[in-house]
Amino acid sequence: MDQLTQSEENYIKAIYSLQQKTSSPVGTNDLADRMDTKASSVTDMIKRLSDKKLIQYKKYKGCELTDNGMRTALKLIRKHRLWETFLVEKLNFGWDEVHEIAEQLEHIQSLKLTDQLDKFLNYPKFDPHGDPIPDAEGEIQQREQSFKLNELAMDQSAVVIGVADSSASFLRFLDRHKINLGSSICVKEVYEFDDSREILINDELVTLSAAATSKITVQLV
Secondary structure, three states: OOOOOHHHHHHHHHHHHHHHHHOOOEOHHHHHHHHOOOHHHHHHHHHHHHHOOOEEEEOOOEEEEOHHHHHHHHHHHHHHHHHHHHHHHOOOOOOOOOHHHHHHHOOOOOHHHHHHHHHHOOOOOEOOOOOEOOOOOOOOOOOOOOEEHHHOOOOOEEEEEEEOOOOHHHHHHHHHOOOOOOOEEEEEEEOOOOOOEEEEEOOEEEEEOHHHHOOEEEEEO
């Protein structure tokens, strides 16, 4: 198969992400919203990706990745998350700074570089945001049972293992409250009015909104 353009790779990754959320074919309008472009541009790209056997498209139903398309998406995700890990662990970037840089680096084609990067980092299973890193075969390690923080009841204790929102603004919000991966927390109060929660973390009480707690992934301890 011919080398893909960066735009084609970005579409493949977007289709993968939308498929994971809905477990159903991805509609043209949903993809246009995700890519912040016109539906006509999406239609052109769908034809290109379909011609390259990376997606299957059915009129009025949407598109989904073929096996080859899925492998391509997982390779991109692997590179992206390895680069994020490298930037945080080795170059001291903040976890709120790395997404856009990794978006650029993920398009480097060298398989040897990706494998050497993985080895250099000692084969990490999760990136700085708690997302799983596919291995060289595209396999993803599944976590043990996890919950969103807004699912915890009063007096339940947990450890933060991931975030469902890796936007810089949300990560900076967590930094301000000294919440990061590995943080031990305990729910001290659940407010019925708005489902916000008072959390004990680092011996300090912090009140978090339902919107915030719905984006924090935890495991019970």
